Amino acid sequence: MSTSSPEIPKNFDPNEVEDRLYRQWESNGYFHARTDTGSRPFCIVIPPPNVTGVLHIGHALDHGLQDVLARFKRMQGYATLWLPGMDHAGIATQNVVERELRSQGLSRHDLGREKFVERVWEWKHLYGNRIGQQMRRLGASCDWSRERFTMDEGLSRAVRKVFVDLYDEGLIYRGNRIINWCPRCETALSDIEVDHSEHEGRLDRFRYELEDGSSSVTVATTRLETMLGDTAIAVHPADERYAAIVGKWVVHPFSGRRLQIIADDAVDPEFGTGAVKITPAHDLNDFEMAERHGLEKVNILDTKAQVNSEGGSFEGMDRYVAREAIAGKLTELGLYENRSPHSYAIGRCSRCHTIVEPWLSDQWFVKMQPLAEPAIAAVQEHRTRFHPARWTNYYVNWLQSIRDWCISRQLWWGHRIPVWYCDNGHTFACMEDPTACPECATEKIVQDADVLDTWFSSQLWPFSTLGWPEQTEDLKTFYPTSVLVTGYEIIHLWVARMMMSGLRFMDDVPFEWVYVHGIVRDAEGRKMSKSIGNVIDPLELVDQYGADALRFTLIEHATGQDVFLSTEWVSGSRNFVNKMWNAARFALTQGGRAQVGPLPPRDRMELSDRWILSRLARAVTEVTERLDSFEVSVAARAVYEFIWSEFCDWYIEAVKLRLSSDDTQAAEDARSVLVHVLDQAMRLAHPVMPFVTEEIWRMLPIEREEPTIMLSAWPVPEPEWSDTPAEEDFVRIQQAVSALRSFRSEYGIDPKIRLRPLVTSADSDVLEAVSRDAGLICRLAGLDELRAVPSLEGDAGARLLTGGIELLVPLEGLIDLGAERERLAKLVDKANIEIRKIEKKLDNPGFIGKAPQEVVAEQRRRLGEERSKVDKLQVQLEVLNSLPGPGEGPA
RNA sequence: GGGCGUAUAGCUCAGGGGGAGAGCGCUUCCUUGACACGGAAGAGGUCCGAGGUUCAAAUCCUCGUACGCCCACCA
Numbered sequence: 009m010s011t012s013s014p015e016i017p018k019n020f021d022p023n024e025v026e027d028r029l030y031r032q033w034e035s036n037g038y039f040h041a042r043t044d045t046g047s048r049p050f051c052i053v054i055p056p057p058n059v060t061g062v063l064h065i066g067h068a069l070d071h072g073l074q075d076v077l078a079r080f081k082r083m084q085g086y087a088t089l090w091l092p093g094m095d096h097a098g099i100a101t102q103n104v105v106e107r108e109l110r111s112q113g114l115s116r117h118d119l120g121r122e123k124f125v126e127r128v129w130e131w132k133h134l135y136g137n138r139i140g141q142q143m144r145r146l147g148a149s150c151d152w153s154r155e156r157f158t159m160d161e162g163l164s165r166a167v168r169k170v171f172v173d174l175y176d177e178g179l180i181y182r183g184n185r186i187i188n189w190c191p192r193c194e195t196a197l198s199d200i201e202v203d204h205s206e207h208e209g210r211l212d213r214f215r216y217e218l219e220d221g222s223s224s225v226t227v228a229t230t231r232l233e234t235m236l237g238d239t240a241i242a243v244h245p246a247d248e249r250y251a252a253i254v255g256k257w258v259v260h261p262f263s264g265r266r267l268q269i270i271a272d273d274a275v276d277p278e279f280g281t282g283a284v285k286i287t288p289a290h291d292l293n294d295f296e297m298a299e300r301h302g303l304e305k306v307n308i309l310d311t312k313a314q315v316n317s318e319g320g321s322f323e324g325m326d327r328y329v330a331r332e333a334i335a336g337k338l339t340e341l342g343l344y345e346n347r348s349p350h351s352y353a354i355g356r357c358s359r360c361h362t363i364v365e366p367w368l369s370d371q372w373f374v375k376m377q378p379l380a381e382p383a384i385a386a387v388q389e390h391r392t393r394f395h396p397a398r399w400t401n402y403y404v405n406w407l408q409s410i411r412d413w414c415i416s417r418q419l420w421w422g423h424r425i426p427v428w429y430c431d432n433g434h435t436f437a438c439m440e441d442p443t444a445c446p447e448c449a450t451e452k453i454v455q456d457a458d459v460l461d462t463w464f465s466s467q468l469w470p471f472s473t474l475g476w477p478e479q480t481e482d483l484k485t486f487y488p489t490s491v492l493v494t495g496y497e498i499i500h501l502w503v504a505r506m507m508m509s510g511l512r513f514m515d516d517v518p519f520e521w522v523y524v525h526g527i528v529r530d531a532e533g534r535k536m537s538k539s540i541g542n543v544i545d546p547l548e549l550v551d552q553y554g555a556d557a558l559r560f561t562l563i564e565h566a567t568g569q570d571v572f573l574s575t576e577w578v579s580g581s582r583n584f585v586n587k588m589w590n591a592a593r594f595a596l597t598q599g600g601r602a603q604v605g606p607l608p609p610r611d612r613m614e615l616s617d618r619w620i621l622s623r624l625a626r627a628v629t630e631v632t633e634r635l636d637s638f639e640v641s642v643a644a645r646a647v648y649e650f651i652w653s654e655f656c657d658w659y660i661e662a663v664k665l666r667l668s669s670d671d672t673q674a675a676e677d678a679r680s681v682l683v684h685v686l687d688q689a690m691r692l693a694h695p696v697m698p699f700v701t702e703e704i705w706r707m708l709p710i711e712r713e714e715p716t717i718m719l720s721a722w723p724v725p726e727p728e729w730s731d732t733p734a735e736e737d738f739v740r741i742q743q744a745v746s747a748l749r750s751f752r753s754e755y756g757i758d759p760k761i762r763l764r765p766l767v768t769s770a771d772s773d774v775l776e777a778v779s780r781d782a783g784l785i786c787r788l789a790g791l792d793e794l795r796a797v798p799s800l801e802g803d804a805g806a807r808l809l810t811g812g813i814e815l816l817v818p819l820e821g822l823i824d825l826g827a828e829r830e831r832l833a834k835l836v837d838k839a840n841i842e843i844r845k846i847e848k849k850l851d852n853p854g855f856i857g858k859a860p861q862e863v864v865a866e867q868r869r870r871l872g873e874e875r876s877k878v879d880k881l882q883v884q885l886e887v888l889n890s891l892p893g894p895g896e897g898p899a
Numbered sequence: 900g901g902g903c904g905u906a907u908a909g910c911u912c913a914g915g916g917g918g919a920g921a922g923c924g925c926u927u928c929c930u931u932g933a934c935a936c937g938g939a940a941g942a943g944g945u946c947c948g949a950g951g952u953u954c955a956a957a958u959c960c961u962c963g964u965a966c967g968c969c970c971a972c973c974a
Binding site: 016018019020186204211227228229230231234242274275276279280283284285286287291292293294295296352353355366398399401402405406409496497500527531533553564565567569570572574576577579580581582583584585586587589590591592593594595596597598641642645648649656657660661664668746749750752753754756758759790842845846849852853854855856857858859860863866867870 | 901902903904905910911912913914917918921922923924927928929931932933934936937938939940941953954955967968969970971972973974
């Protein structure tokens with residue numbers, strides 16, 4: 009047997025291993041999902057990252073979780089598909105390419121629509137696959153042969169069909185309404201593309217004079233410039249202050265327009281002056297009021313939020329320049345009254361953070377309520393379930409208060425709206441590009457210039473990626489998908505919409521489960537952002553610690569709460585990876601490379617073998633159950649506990665003795681158990697740490713049914729592995745060893761001094777078991793010998809009590825008697841506290857009567873144990889007290 | 900204005916109706932043949948507060964406090 013094996017390095021080197029293994033996995037087609045095996049399907053579609061994006065730490069968590077589930081189910085024999093892909097990300101991508109153009113002094117208008125879109129495609133082909141390459145570095149087991157992009161031909165067909173169907177049904181309509189307008193991107197935005205934040209602004213007050221000159225009315229506004237588009241003044245119907253002037257008219261000081269004073273319940277008499285200026289083209293409330301009262305809607309801003317010709321002398325000014333100019337002009341006219349600080353929420357474009365303007369324009373909308381109702385019902389009927397369940401309410405509440413969705417965008421990059429207008433005023437939507445109007449046959453037709461909101465295509469992702477509207481094998485096999493894994497921030501943006509479209513077009517929910525995870529933040533709990541400069545690059549962590557270490561760290565902390573990532577954790581995980589590596593190195597260098605046979609029969613097994621197999625059975629059950637219920641962090645910890653605290657700390661130490669035994673059968677049996685457990689442990693750890701487990705697994709001297717651990721069978725415990733008596737016996741050994749080590753440490757006894765304690769137990773079976781494994785205790789606790797005796801006579805030794813056994817360590821002048829007395833007295837105190845606690849419980853008749861019998865029995869057992877501990881300790885104290893003082897200790 | 904989450908060891912966090920846990924940090928010891936990215940032994944918690952349910956509450960319920968997050972068209 010070789011004593012060292014130079015070809016296995018002491019430290020695991022992830023950089024050497026990861027790339028090599030991943031390429032093998034990919035080129036051997038291990039990620040490829042088959043539809044012809046008859047196995048049960050398991051499918052996850054990736055939340056498609058933006059094509060402009062680079063992998064950030066949030067992706068690492070999201071993808072890590074998906075990969076854990078995919079690898080787990082694949083090993084369990086499911087036909088597993090993890091489908092990757094990317095989103096064309098309309099505004100974001102267009103912005104990136106426009107920025108690039110600008111650096112060359114060009115705008116998209118210089119190129120024209122067609123050339124610009126070509127340019128974006130070029131960009132996509134050049135840079136669009138960065139995330140795919142980065143995902144490979146993390147070990148993502150995606151089926152790259154099925155990679156999809158929302159602008160692919162097939163997915164575009166799906167988008168078109170959905171639009172046309174909804175249009176024909178009347179669920180898509182065109183309307184002149186208030187939408188959120190980004191003056192920088194020059195496009196409409198949906199409500200959820202607007203981020204709201206508190207803004208320290210001001211409230212301006214000014215006066216409108218009544219037409220008849222009799223009096224005036226003062227209004228308050230945070231957006232003074234909108235007064236250019238005022239078409240009425242509103243007050244509350246019950247407001248006494250204004251009752252006399254309701255129905256009268258004021259005159260606009262700049263345009264001369266007449267504005268009527270109207271009464272409407274929507275006015276809050278408590279706010280400002282109780283009189284509101286009404287600007288229907290620039291405020292949603294005002295718009296609705298205008299609809300009720302038939303008011304004129306005057307749009308005063310252009311697409312860049314500059315004042316248009318409706319603004320008279322203010323034309324051409326930016327909205328904020330106009331605000332000050334108007335304040336000045338009103339002051340000149342003596343109409344301006346005052347201003348006060350006022351904080352309120354403003355909306356910003358979620359892409360470029362420009363303040364959005366509520367703006368009246370012609371846009372396309374989807375009527376949401378008829379789609380939302382089935383989506384609510386599906387979740388209430390548990391056809392789709394959320395984990396954790398609390399997100400159910402969030403989802404339902406959002407859908408219940410949903411408003412129509414503005415889907416048109418004034419962009420060039422995206423799915424063009426498949427609607428045409430003819431010269432004779434007809435409008436139609438169709439699947440194939442038309443050459444003439446279907447109603448009047450004129451060939452003078454023009455397509456709508458706008459494109460669709462990016463989310464219009466992403467909402468179809470669970471079925472468009474599987475081939476819909478074609479009835480493909482993939483679609484039949486994998487829809488509905490099994491789990492959608494995502495952060496909670498896009499439940500409303502994306503999950504709800506997929507539910508609605510899936511139910512409408514596939515007549516079934518898109519996924520059985522929605523597994524919602526938290527956001528990765530920095531160690532202080534702040535969101536990572538480029539402006540704070542606290543962004544952690546996952547690939548730097550991979551370079552430094554390895555992909556397995558990063559994955560383990562993120563999975564271990566994926567408890568449903570946000571993850572406050574500290575890089576120190578990653579180095580801890582790296583240590584764990586290395587620990588596994590060295591456990592394997594031990595098995596191979598100390599055990600040899602010859603193939604092991606099957607597990608030895610139980611009667612040839614030692615206690616430690618039966619113990620580790622029993623613990624393995626528990627670990628397998630625990631990890632499997634936890635993964636099945638999405639408690640991935642608990643599963644990861646269970647793997648960690650088993651491998652480090654049980655297999656490495658105890659089993660490897662226990663087996664060393666036998667591995668080098670002269671008894672070749674015993675040595676071979678030990679090696680067999682060692683390698684088998686290692687094999688199973690690697691499989692358990694593989695979903696979380698794919699690289700190191702594969703590398704180790706391939707080195708193991710075992711018979712393999714598959715060339716890769718990826719496709720090896722997920723562990724299922726053999727019934728005979730479970731062995732409670734072995735666990736109980738082994739716990740006693742652990743306790744004895746710990747007690748002896750603790751004793752030695754407490755007294756600072758040199759590790760080189762070999763102790764020779766005596767051991768006994770009131771239970772003869774226990775004593776027999778202990779003496780059978782005395783050799784193991786000696787090795788682990790550094791003893792010369794451990795002699796089993798029927799009872800411990802009152803010797804001048806230190807008495808250690810653990811579980812069911814008693815140890816007596818002869819003092820032999822090693823320790824201070826006074827110190828030993830103190831130690832024992834402390835133990836007595838501690839035991840007495842426990843005794844009182846347990847007695848109190850047992851004295852309670854309610855406890856005896858109502859608590860389960862096992863619980864009562866357990867308390868009685870513990871009481872007995874503590875009492876006998878006190879008895880024995882007191883006997884020992886008396887012995888010590890009867891001895892001569894320090895310096896006169898026994899020879 | 901609504902809704903949600905979290906309060907457990909110095910720090911970061913798991914767990915969870917019946918003996919308080921991990922990692923990191925700290926103290927002491929150990930270069931013992933897998934591993935110093937390691938081993939051993941320790942110190943360190945009225946499990947936020949107050950009520951309630953229960954034989955039993957750190958755990959379940961209610962209220963409160965603190966912090967955090969999300970949603971929202973108050974001019």
